[in-house]
Amino acid sequence: MQVPELPAGAVAGDVCTALAADGAAVLVAPPGTGKTTLVPLALAQAFDEQGRGGRIVVAEPRRLAARAAAARMAELLGEPVGETVGYAVRGDRRTSARTRIEVVTTGLLVRRVQHDPELPGVAAVMLDECHERHLDADLLLALLLDVRAGLRDDLHLLATSATVASDRLAALLGDCPVITADARAYPVDVRHSPPVRGERPDACVARTITTALAETDGDVLAFLPGAAEIGRVTRALDLPDVDVLALHGRLSAARQDAALTEGPRRRVVLATAVAESSLTVPGVRAVVDSGLSRVPRVDHRRGLSGLVTVRAPVAIAEQRAGRAGRQGPGVAYRCWPEYETASLPAYPEPEIRTAELSRLALELACWSTPDGRALSWWDPPPDGPLAAGAELLRTLGAITGDGTVTARGTRLAGVGLHPRLARALLDGVDETGADEAGIGAASAGETGADAAGADPVAEVVALLDAGAAGAVDVDEALRELRRSRSADASRLRREARRLAGLAGSAGGRDGAAPGGSGRSGAAPGGSGRGSSGDAAAIVALAYPERLARRRDASSQVYLMAGGTAVELPSGSGLADAEWLAVADATREPGRAHGVVRLAARADEELATRVAATLLTESDEVTWTGGDVTARSVRALGAITLAERRLPDPDPRRVRAALLDGLREEELAVLTWSDGAVRLRQRLAFLHARLGEPWPDVGVGALLARAGDWLEPELSAARSRADLARIDTASALRRLVPWQEARRLDALAPERIEVPSGSSIRVDYSGDDPVLAVKLQETFGWRATPRIAGGTVPVVLHLLSPAGRPAAVTSDVDSFWDTGYASVRAELRGRYPKHPWPDDPRAATPTRGTKRRT
Secondary structure, three states, X not given: OOOOOOHHHHHHHHHHHHHHHHOEEEEEOOOOOOHHHHHHHHHHHHHHHOOOOOEEEEEEXXXXXXXXXXXXXXXXXXXXXXXXXXXXXXXXXXXXXXOOEEEEEHHHHHHHHHHOOOOOOEEXXXXXXXXXXXXXXXXXXHHHHHHHHHOOOOOEEEEEEOOOOOHHHHHHOOOOOEEEOOOOOOOEEEEEOOOOOOOOHHHHHHHHHHHHHHHOOOEEEEEOOOHHHHHHHHHHOOOOOOEEEEEOOXXXXXXXXXXXXXXXXXXXXXXXXXHOOOOOOOOEEEEEEOOEEEEEEEEOOOOEEEEEEEEOOHHHHHHHHHHHHOOOOEEEEEOOOHHHHXXXXXXXXXXXXXXXXXXXXXXXXXOOOOOOOOOOOOOOOOHHHHHHHHHHHHHOOOEOOOOOEOHHHHHHHHHOOOHHHHHHHHHHHHHHOOOOOOOOOOOOOOOHHHHOOOOHHHHHHHHHHHOOOOOOEHHHHHHHHHHOOOHHHHHHHHHHHHHHHHHHHOOOOOOOOOOOOOOOOOOOOOOOOOOHHHHHHHHHHHOHHHEEEEOOOOOOEEEXXXXXXXXXXXXXXXXXXXXXXXXXXXXXXXXXXXXEEEEEEEOXXXXXXXXXXXXXXXXXXXXXXXXXXXXXXXXXXXEXXXXXXXXXXXXXXXXXXXHHHHHHOOOOOOOOOHHHHHHHHHXXXXXXXXXXXXXXXXXXXXXXXXXXXXXXXXHHOOOHHHHHOOOHHHHHHOOOOHHHHOOHHHHOOOEEEOOOOOEEEEEXXXXXXXXEEEHHHHOOOOOOOEEOOOOEEOEEEEEOOOOOEEEEEOOHHHHHHHOHHHHHHHHOOOOOOOOOOOOOOOXXXXXXXXXXX
């Protein structure tokens, strides 16, 4: 065996020693140190020398990495894959009785542990790339710790990480030893190539790739968030002497292998996150980093989940840059301004904190710990998302009310898909009446196993699991799949046949599933061989709350049964559809609606049949459009299917609707006469200055006590007009205890008589009571009037003869001494016909001029 000299090889012996002594260990080794390939080989050799049997199982987060790691180890041994080293991923397995090292995906190993927790024949499990914090990897770690604690104390566990954040990991494994492999890193020159004004991120990456090719030797590895961006950059590059290759998980094995093999010409490899840590792309001397990652997120309020594009954290950016220095000095180009690096998060957010957790909830139910509290977690699942996942499982019939898994739930889990897609697969045949000769028919030119037909339900489910690849219309995507001779289409058809086999082995349905009709026979609208109704029915089985109806004939906006509005992108080919079964929708920042990414044409009959549990028939009495609306409504979730006017609605519900109207319009629906407004102001003054029993008459307080002051008029009302006819002044007086009502005018008088004999209205609209009176009418006053039982002086606004403010005081006696003289000097010349006595305390008050009193 020709073993390369890599840092992980130098510490492989230490790892074997630690595992022999403690049964568990953590290996910290950066990308490119050989930990994924050299350490499993060393473990197998050490176990042989110790006379121990059993396989070494290596768990990888991605299928591509699992296949590549197995191929590299087999190459080092000089054997084909499937002999000493094999692999198993979803839909593809190459092992034999001689296999000692098996590389598997974490999701597949979770299924094995669920099927047989003792893992017979397995001596050690190596959990690779734990730092990536994928949901399946975190779950697998928790399950294996539980297995080791209760069933297999002889099971050896090795966790590897490319980052130094290993303390928590070591603690989970029982304070086990931590071995570190120092990377043999070549220098990497980091340069920044931010977008120019108005340049899209894809265009910036394409431009920077051209720069990297001109400034460096060797191949270029570019990191992009997803397959769509890879396609756009590929189309943007015009490089006649350079091979441009894609590298992502949806490619065929042959195309993935091509990207991982050096060629005779320079290459540009456009990769997603699969190339960040566990894969080596040979020949790379330059890395172009878009600075973007695609991660799972859930919009709980809108019921949308999926992948979103975010800024890559610093740890990911460092790993990406390090790819340029694996085999020699290199250059890393970052497509963002250098100053933005300081604002990036340090590490990726663990997927368990951000993803939709129904699949995790199902796995935990199968493990008999629905809340997961019996397990040891790196980060425990958050209660809210886990409860939401469990609620979905209950609607699918997968768990009981107390979280116990049902027989149906066990079958759903055994499929290995998201529970929604597993439900669509198991129930789809009964719903559509499809047979095995349907839309999976082979395209022209295919032969052998690939040419065999696939179950049409399984083919739609395979398409939904793979996600939209350009087409928005599910039927259009299926037609392309049928006629395409591409390796990707062939791979998808093989996946459909695999799913069909799983569905058959799962034993079909156990009676009518929640939300399905349980019918059999002909498919809607046709023979069950790939009609539009079939595809829509399968989508609806997976996502019943995403059935959507167009809002109006001229709109491209649809309302989903779950209550979220989505719109079709232009040119989708579905613009004339009244109903849609939406498989995938995203909501981008700044957009009012979600955007449909994948959907099928549906109709009302299909929607009401497949999503029968969402159907409701109810009487609705609501405050809508500024008045009470009473109607009988038939609805599919948030979608109104039919309605009619209720001639005699329940008075109690009418009263509740009127209260909603009062709250919505903050009492403005009532008629507030001048007298009612002034009374409310007086009561507010007394409440503020004297407190109880004088009532709070703010909007919130009045709404809270509507039954105390608006009855019996409120109970007798039936409409907005009835509310407007209520005498609010009389109604407000009901809030004042009868024994206090007699004191209202004394404590907060509406008017105060001034020395001239005039009765002037007090203004209670501000913080202090104000009496606006002409200065000449106050001659003879020696003290300011006081109200509220003598506790509050009235603020006097003393007016000129023309009625304009001349002075403000709450102490008139002091004003005569300190302020009157200056007012008199300013105004006596302007108003000579009015009296301006030297001694206002002794003067006769007057309403008019010197000649008129």
